[in-house]
Amino acid sequence: MEQKQLENLLGELSLEEKAGQLVQLMGNFYETDVEAVLTGPGKNLGLTEENIRLAGSILGTYGAKTLKKIQKNYMEQHPHHIPLLFMMDVIHGMKTIFPMPLAQAATFEPEMTEKCAAAAAKEAAASGLHVTFSPMADLVRDARWGRVMESCGEDPYVVGKFTEAQVKGFQGEEPGAPGKVCACVKHFAGYGAPVAGREYNTVELSEHTFRDFYLKGYEAGIKAGAGMVMTSFNTLNGIPASVNKKLMRDILRGELGFDGVLISDFAAIQETIAHGYSENEEKAAQNALECGVDIDMMTGVYAGNLAELVRKGVISEELLDESVLRVLELKNRLGLFENPYKDASENEEAKLLLCESHRALAREAAAKSFVLLKNEGNALPIKPKKGQKVAFIGPYVDRKAIISSWAITGDTDPCVTIQEAAKEIFDASNTVYLEGCPILDHGYAAHAFRRDDEKEYTPEEEEALLREAVAAAKEAEIVILPLGEHFLQSGEAASRAMLDLPEVQMRLLRAVSEVNHNIVTVLFSGRPLDLREVSRYSAAVLEVWFPGTEGGHAIVDVLTGRTEPTGRLPISFPYSVGQVPISYNAYATGRPDDPNGTDKFKSRYLDIPNEPLYPFGYGLGYTKFEVSPVRLDCGQLTNAARLKAIVTLKNTGARTGTETLQLYLQDVSASVVRPVKELKGFKKVTLAPGEEQEVSFEICEEMLRFLRADGTVGSEPGKFRVWIAKGSTQGAPVEFLYQER
Ligand code: BGC
Secondary structure (H helix, E strand, O other), X not given: XXXXXXXXXXXXXXXXXXXXXXXXXXXXXXXXXXXXXXXXXXXXOOOOHHHHXXXXXXXXXXXXXXXXXXXXXXXXXXXXXXXXXXXXXXXXXXXXXXXXXXXXXXXXXXXXXXXXXXXXXXXHHHOOOOEEOOOEOOOOOOOOOHHHHHOOOOOHHHHHHHHHHHHHHHHOOOOOOOOOOEEEEEEEOOOOOOHHHOOOOOEOOOHHHHHHHHHXXXXXXXXXXXOEEEEOOOEEOOEXXXXXXXXXXXXXXXXXXXXXXXXXXXXXXXXXXXXXXXXXXXXXXXXXXXXXXXXXXXXXXXXXXXXXXXXXXXXXXXXXXXXXHHHHHHHHHOOOOOOOXXXXXXXXXXXXXXXXXXXXXXXXXXHHHOEEEEEHHHOOOOOOOOOOOEEEEOOOOOOOOOOOOOOXXXXXXXXXXXXXHHHOOOOHHHEEEEOOXXXXXXXXXXXXXXXXXXXXXXXXXXXXXXXXXXXXXXXXXXXXXXXXXXXXXXXXXXXXXXXXXXXXXXHHHXXXXXXXXXXXXXXXXXXXXXXXXXXXXXXXXXXXXXXXXXXXXXXXXXXXXXXXXXXXXXXXXXXXXXXXXXXXXXEOOOOOOOOOOOOOOOOOOOOOOOOOOEOOOOOEOOOOEEEOOOEEOOOEEEOOOOEEEEEEEEEOOOOOEEEXXXXXXXXXXXXXXXEOOEEEEEXXXXXXXXXXXXXXXXXXXXXXXXXXXXXXXXXXXXXXXXXXXXXXXXXXXXXXXXXXX
């Protein structure tokens, strides 16, 4: 449709019809036999029949047949036959589930993520969806927060790169193209920094911290062309984000130039009342619309108030029109006026969902996301041999629920378990597979778990499982122990104050370690955990996150060395929970710690080190790499000419391997203190045994910019340090000068 026609259409709409375009409801409002996935509080919204008939978009329902039916019936009854938009959280896969986002960030390979998002888009589009509520660009430094699993970690550069990759993968050149969906960058803004890691909690961020760290990910997604942005639940510096004018009007629309659709998070406009900001629903509607929040997700606040607010002259019809036009423009951009069903097709669904090529991609991505945290005595890889006695013991040995709590369109049935994959390779007569213990302690956060999904064990049954496990471990040459968080222990509304494994699993680990020292712990988790004890008792520790549909295959691939683990941590694994929030890119204090010194008056803890157990950027492989000192092509950088930093990387081990070289910079002194180091680039390099290669990074002025003391963003001349290293705590820096020309 031409823009003029859209504007004419807008002109024909009544106030109620306009307000309707700004209302989003769930699919079960339209088809009662439809299963809708509720991702927020379900309550009576007080909607009239007319409100429902006029609502402009639907969330939480998918499937070509269902959505075509809803669209057809809806459009027939709509006075102007305007099509609905169908939206859903397709976060790390539609039916083929890829590794969770934090795991994907661990690949340090945004190109891989782009491919995963593109595959997810194809499946989602065939299922009738138009928009995915993804990517989540929230930066996270606090492992207590449950949605850390859905983030890309603690570093703005990594978060930016992976946010961009997801947007590109979902949307391609244009979200209206076949097999593409519109991406929605969320949650604007600062949602990843709730006080004390508690879900939905207050967010307080200084202007510097906000702009130099937290804003970057959203900015990257918007630059990549995301058609939608979602608000966040939290307050930011005292004002709920969903009604925060500075955030939405000045920063999002003004500075970042976002002109797409802004949707509230689930009931977030209404929740500004509970925050103590909006006095009532009428005021909440006014506040949000004035901020340019276009769609109200799953409440009656817009539906019940917008038309009346215009009639009363509280808000102008132009303000309402501005939002309605943006929604119509998105429908038009997706081609829905010409083809309201877009790619919805039962045939395509049958061909694409969980197809071989998507499953192969899921297997590759999962294997690349695993991080080898410890590998004493080269416990890994295991070369399966005839007659070798291997015991797989633990609640994740044959568990299919390995797709994360944000894979709401995915199913666990198609998932490959470790046991299923191992049986394809390991000697059947000498390998045992045992559950070892329940996954959760008795009564653990009962409100958050559908207990009937988990088998309950009596204390006697638990003892029997443990006895059997210990007996098998005693006999085995090697014990593979897949342990981990329950998938519902991370995700939305899954904050934790303790970062440990359930006690019942620790008991299993301790008991097994008493009879066998050759333990390979395979760790499933949605977040960094306190792994001190796990690490102490294990010869090797492999972090596998929530790996997705092909998890079992990918794990066995890595355990047996078919694939090398090349993942690196996109987030610090703290020494203990007392360190969080923690990130490598911190500021120095005036009294930096000296771990070997005796001076008391230093910035440190009395009882734990300052350093995380496993730092950002860390991860082992199956070979060894040496990195030479950094060389510079000249000693000086200017705004007119770039500087090149070079190292020689050598594979000094016995097998081909891949290293991830990371470029870090430090601004030695500035008008505002700068982090001790900041990641500015990374490269994955694969080398054969004995092979060496020069690897270089270009450094440019743009990399040095930050929010300066005078409130402007820019760089400052002076001395800088550069590292090229295998992780955030490795390597030695060299210095260079930056001068303006
Ligand atoms: C979440 C969003 C999600 C929305 C719709 C909310 O609870 O915070 O990330 O997109 O539900 O499912």
